[in-house]
Amino acid sequence: MRSGDQYYNDATWNVTYVDSHDYAPDQAPENQRFAGTQDTWAENLDLMFTFRGIPAIFYGSEIEFQKGAVIDPGPNAPLSKTGRAYYGDHIEGNVTVQDYGKYTNATGTLAESLNHPLAKHIRQLNLIRRAVPALQKGQYSTENVTGNLAFKRRYTDADKGIDSFALVTISGNATFTGIPNGTYVDAVTGDSKTVTDGKITLTCSGKGNARVYVLNGRGGIGETGTYLK
Template sequence: MNIIDMRMHMNFSDAQNAFGNGKDSDDSVNDATYNVVYVDSHDYGPNKSGNRYSGGTDAWAENMSLMWTFRGIPTLYYGSEIEFQKGQKIDCGPTCPLATTGRAYYGDHLAGSVTASDFGKADSASGQVATTLSQPLVKHLQRLNQIRRAVPALQTGQYSTDGISGRMAFKRRFTSGSTDSFALVTVTGDATYTGIPNGTYRDAVTGDAKTVSNGTLSVGAPGKGNLRVYVLNGPGKIGAEGPYLK
């Protein structure tokens, strides 16, 4: 069965814990690539918290970077991209105003108009939605979507941590017909990959290119919320530099 990944969800107050729990629980499902992964929801936040997630913007960026590149289907609860109602109690019962809870009406933040030219690209906006689209986590999410869409391995590739040193580092590969997509990912920290195919790897975040001739590639720490995605024979830099992906 494909499931809601409750074990990862319960540990997203710390992305490292979510990553570790995700790896440890994968033998409990048929194929964790199709698990639904999320941080907070209409019921509760990480670690059974009854409040909307309030771990900080950098931590949110780190969670998103992990969710959009690790196995599973990333799912965003409405408003998390602007830290909507952060810290508020999600459900305080039938007597309190809905507007003060974590389930408050979000539609006002989407009022206005948007002109988009391509996937993940908002060229212009007016009204309140323009303010929403200017938020750092929105920019972060837009580029994560662009990178994920351009690299098949990040969508449905199987992952492994074999031969890898690093806190949140892994490799993913997807093959189908003429498609062979292989990506090396590290979130926040540095990493070293051994036993990988030789060839030219290009980072989808910075465009940096590294030639591997001895089966080993090392990557410096990109910083909290940031990541590196080195793709074998990849297209290079995808999207524009943002507040976290740079």
């Protein structure tokens, strides 16, 4: 949790996740894989890929595999009924990989899995994260930020000539003040806003939607889908 960042030398190296092979967010009545709504999952993923830390995805989460299943019900339950069930049936087929996050000619159940709304959501988030250094290594702050899930991140590396500054809001609107003037471009939609007075208001509607406005950035990264739009 963010409140514990004070105990780490550099929290940007923390691995962040919602569920795993041992841990799940729903502890009652038993430890089970994420069982919430799909838009809630999309919102969680937005936060994981834009907030500090390194996002980790438990296999199958991209298609809500074994949703709500108890991760480890004990030695007498068949593996197929657990949260660790065999996933291989869902990735049978072929695919031609062209580049990072880009592919064609997917077939079989693999094609179905890749076309799932959350799988497409993760792919776009990953492309955006890769294109914005601030989302990978930047320090975060909520100072002078109004909004429920909103923050700013900045990463600089003078030796490499990097100064990456991003404003993020998830599922709702947000206002940022005291920011550098300049042109900010939304990595999701490509929308461009020019700031001249150190203030910007970002509009974002729909649970699981997000805006990532980057100073002197580029927009329209990846293919928008059910949630990022």
